[in-house]
Amino acid sequence: MVELGPERVVEVEPERVERWAANFAERHGGATTSYDGARIAVLVGGDGATASFTWSDADPLGVVLVRRGGYAVALVRDGVLVEHKVGTRHVQSRTAAGGWSQQRFARRRGNQADALVVAVAGHALRVLLGGDESPPTGAPSVPTGLVVGGDRTLVGEVLDDPRLRALAGLPRRELYDLPDPKRSVLDDAVRRGRAVRITLHDPVSH
Incomplete structure (x- = not known):
């Protein structure tokens, strides 16, 4: 039995999956392919390496x-x-001040966060639910x-x-490693949200 190393995950645009699979086969001495319908589900390389595919259907x-x-x-x-x-939107960071000053800061910071949440929920209602x-x-x-x-x-x-209850229960792809959102970050999130996630296990060399 081939000993496999720890898993790693790569994200590949759907349009590049066939090319990626061909490269996998070249690197691992050929590959046996299993399909889920018309889509690649699992590759097993000639050297025992495996690649499992998770597609985004949304x-x-x-x-x-x-x-x-x-x-x-x-x-x-x-x-x-x-x-x-x-x-x-700016929500103040923590302060080292204590006493009443700290309490006022905490209230102000909480109010800013609440206002941010309400504003974003309103945008989500308009953009996502019309x-x-x-x-x-x-x-x-x-x-x-x-x-x-x-x-x-x-x-x-x-x-x-509650205005967004129509979104409850939808499948989610979580990207909590993203920096402060701006247009370039949004574009990256869209790319990663559509990407096929491929879980890889390479054989261990001794």
């Missing part, structure tokens, strides 16, 4: 990115931004999956807004 795709320095909300269809909103809090089931303009990223707590608070 289309349209919704994106909600929130950090204390800003936010981005977008609706994506066929890999193209249909509508989006990117903005900057302003309709109760869209018809299966409406073509409503996302079938979400990409979320930034600050986990803030994202959760945005999606807990």
Whole structure:
């Protein structure tokens, strides 16, 4: 039995998967391919290396990115931004001050975070649901999956807004390693949200 090393994950654009699979076969002495319908599910290299494919099926795709320095909300269809909103909001960082000053700061910081959450939820309602809090089931303009990223707590608070209940339960791809959202970060999130995630195990050399 071939001993396999620790897993690693790569993200590949759907349009590049066939080329990636061909390169895998070249690197590993050929490959046996298993399919899920018409899509590659698993590759097993001639040397025992394995690659397992997780495809993103959401289309349209919704994106909600929130950090204390800003936010981005977008609706994506066929890999193209249909509508989006990117903005900057400032929530103060922690202070070393104590006593009453610290308490006033904490209240102000909390109010700023609350205002950010409310604002982003409003943008999400407009961009992702067309302003309709109760869209018809299966409406073509409503996302079938979400990409979320930034600050986990803030994202959760945005999606807990009752106006966004139509998004509850949608499959999510989480990207909490993203920096403060801006247009380039949004573009990267869209790319990664559509990407096929490939889990690799290479054989261990002794």
